[in-house]
Amino acid sequence: xxxxxxxxxxxxxxxxxxxxxxxxxxxxxxxxxxxxxxxxxxxxxxxxxxxxxxxxxxxxxxxxxxxxxxxxxxxxxxxxxxxxxxxxxxxxxxxxxxxxxxxxxxxxxxxxxxxxxxxxxxxxxxxxxxxxxxxxxxxxxxxxxxxxxxxxxxxxxxxxxxxxxxxxxxxxxxxxxxxxxxxxxxxxxxxxxxxxxxxxxxxxxxxxxxxxxxxxxxxxxxxxxxxxxxxxxxxxxxxxxxxxxxxxxxxxxxxxxxxxxxxxxxxxxxxxxxxxxxxxxxxxxxxxxxxxxxxxxxxxxxxxxxxxxxxxxxxxxxxxxxxxxxxxxxxxxxxxxxxx
Amino acid sequence: xxxxxxxxxxxxxxxxxxxxxxxxxxxxxxxxxxxxxxxxxxxxxxxxxxxxxxxxxxxxxxxxxxxxxxxxxxxxxxxxxxxxxxxxxxxxxxxxxxxxxxxxxxxxxxxxxxxxxxxxxxxxxxxxxxxxxxxxxxxxxxxxxxxxxxxxxxxxxxxxxxxxxxxxxxxxxxxxxxxxxxxxxxxxxxxxxxxxxxxxxxxxxxxxxxxxxxxxxxxxxxxxxxxxxxxxxxxxxxxxxxxxxxxxxxxxxxxxxxxxxxxxxxxxxxxxxxxxx
Numbered sequence: 335x336x337x338x339x340x341x342x343x344x345x346x347x348x349x350x351x352x353x354x355x356x357x358x359x360x361x362x363x364x365x366x367x368x369x370x371x372x373x374x375x376x377x378x379x380x381x382x383x384x385x386x387x388x389x390x391x392x393x394x395x396x397x398x399x400x401x402x403x404x405x406x407x408x409x410x411x412x413x414x415x416x417x418x419x420x421x422x423x424x425x426x427x428x429x430x431x432x433x434x435x436x437x438x439x440x441x442x443x444x445x446x447x448x449x450x451x452x453x454x455x456x457x458x459x460x461x462x463x464x465x466x467x468x469x470x471x472x473x474x475x476x477x478x479x480x481x482x483x484x485x486x487x488x489x490x491x492x493x494x495x496x497x498x499x500x501x502x503x504x505x506x507x508x509x510x511x512x513x514x515x516x517x518x519x520x521x522x523x524x525x526x527x528x529x530x531x532x533x534x535x536x537x538x539x540x541x542x543x544x545x546x547x548x549x550x551x552x553x554x555x556x557x558x559x560x561x562x563x564x565x566x567x568x569x570x571x572x573x574x575x576x577x578x579x580x581x582x583x584x585x586x587x588x589x590x591x592x593x594x595x596x597x598x599x600x601x602x603x604x605x606x607x608x609x610x611x612x613x614x615x616x617x618x619x620x621x622x623x624x625x626x627x628x629x630x631x632x633x634x635x636x637x638x639x640x641x642x643x644x645x646x647x648x649x650x651x652x653x654x655x656x657x658x659x660x661x662x663x664x665x666x667x668x669x670x671x672x673x674x
Numbered sequence: 675x676x677x678x679x680x681x682x683x684x685x686x687x688x689x690x691x692x693x694x695x696x697x698x699x700x701x702x703x704x705x706x707x708x709x710x711x712x713x714x715x716x717x718x719x720x721x722x723x724x725x726x727x728x729x730x731x732x733x734x735x736x737x738x739x740x741x742x743x744x745x746x747x748x749x750x751x752x753x754x755x756x757x758x759x760x761x762x763x764x765x766x767x768x769x770x771x772x773x774x775x776x777x778x779x780x781x782x783x784x785x786x787x788x789x790x791x792x793x794x795x796x797x798x799x800x801x802x803x804x805x806x807x808x809x810x811x812x813x814x815x816x817x818x819x820x821x822x823x824x825x826x827x828x829x830x831x832x833x834x835x836x837x838x839x840x841x842x843x844x845x846x847x848x849x850x851x852x853x854x855x856x857x858x859x860x861x862x863x864x865x866x867x868x869x870x871x872x873x874x875x876x877x878x879x880x881x882x883x884x885x886x887x888x889x890x891x892x893x894x895x896x897x898x899x900x901x902x903x904x905x906x907x908x909x910x911x912x913x914x915x916x917x918x919x920x921x922x923x924x925x926x927x928x929x930x931x932x933x934x935x936x937x938x939x940x941x942x943x944x945x946x947x948x949x950x951x
Contacts, residue, residue, distance in 0.1 A: 362846075541818075544814070
């Protein structure tokens, strides 16, 4: 008797939901739906505006342009999921890249060894961030603001501010810039690596206990600890893995840019954070999906690429990106208030 | 200061149909627990016995040492001196994890649930089960389906009908339903003792009733339950015995049959004391 009245009441409550509440509930479950919709609209608009936008060769270029930021944003996503932020993404990537390139050219090291040392150094840099956050209990914003300057300074001092051109580097370091084509649709191996990174990290986040703990720690660190989640170990792991990812992004960047340049991708920090936020991941931690980040990175690049094809001033792109970030955060705040 | 007699507590103060509980050895017994924080005495030689299938309520004023006592029993604090025996063996818990592994589950006042995660994930948080074979051992894949099914069963065993979908995020639940999730987690993994800290403090009348029913359910399933509460009607409703903490010590153990609420509160606040024979 009581159960039938209970379910009837539940049924009644469900009927009472307005269409807006239903949208809220849907976005609560799938926060990447709104960026996906936006990407679709952007594609449609640029397709209508310029016939060259939706051609195979344009799409290949769009993906190549997105690769580096999309790679960095994988690391940024797991950090933001723990309610942290990483301002040292670009600095770690550039440091790793300069070390790889200069070990290979000046040190005469084989490509593989230089690559491994570069990636290991990036991982170590991530570990340093993690240790500062977990052992000294400093806020991630402050820690990574500090290490941003430190790693940038080391990269500049180490490289003497000089670029190293691709022709002085072993093939392995340039390899991710090479690619293959299907007709005029050209993909690089760098894009393949990015797709693999997304696939592996999405699996880890959704299918393993570690992934679940990343969400739990970001949502409520104290409750996680009381539930037996090793919070500090998870945080340390997240920053370290993020460092590893930035090291791989450095490898992708050498191939993409055709050189190792100490002032490459100056907006890497903001671009990666923008991709994560537009992709529907909450800056307050604990909510979001990695696929959203990929969509977010594509949205930013689509605006940039589409506007340049239209011959529009690039400043409009910054305006559009800024509006998108504000809207994305507002939507996040709204869907967090969902009730069943 | 006036005194109330009717002590020591004898079998006459226990309803006939529940006396059998006390034939067995206590599942958990604490002897002369002492803990100090600097110069402040937290517990001043407190002893406590807990039996399978009973609800032992712990009441006391703020600062009387209720929480300190519970924290010593569940591994959050390590007492300076005193013995703790669980199921006939001497134990010393250094971390909450130790107590949990020994079969003592705690439902904290702040619940320790993760709002953004679904019910099944919350029930299994910190003790996820992996899939069998290579998927689990090499790829570390969680057995999501299995955990969800077993979570559904745990919730059903407690007679909670308002929660149907284990994939629902905890933040979409009402306060009582969240409490139910936390209790279900304790019931599913607590093999011996379940400790509930103020489980009805934030709830309305109807939801409190639901939680008290769950407490009775836990007791009837053979678990030993410790209930910390400020709500005297709730305590007198579900408790078999009532341990009264006062000024870091135990002011006595009574039953709802031996003393009424007014007398209990009087002992708790020091307006009356129990005479010792």
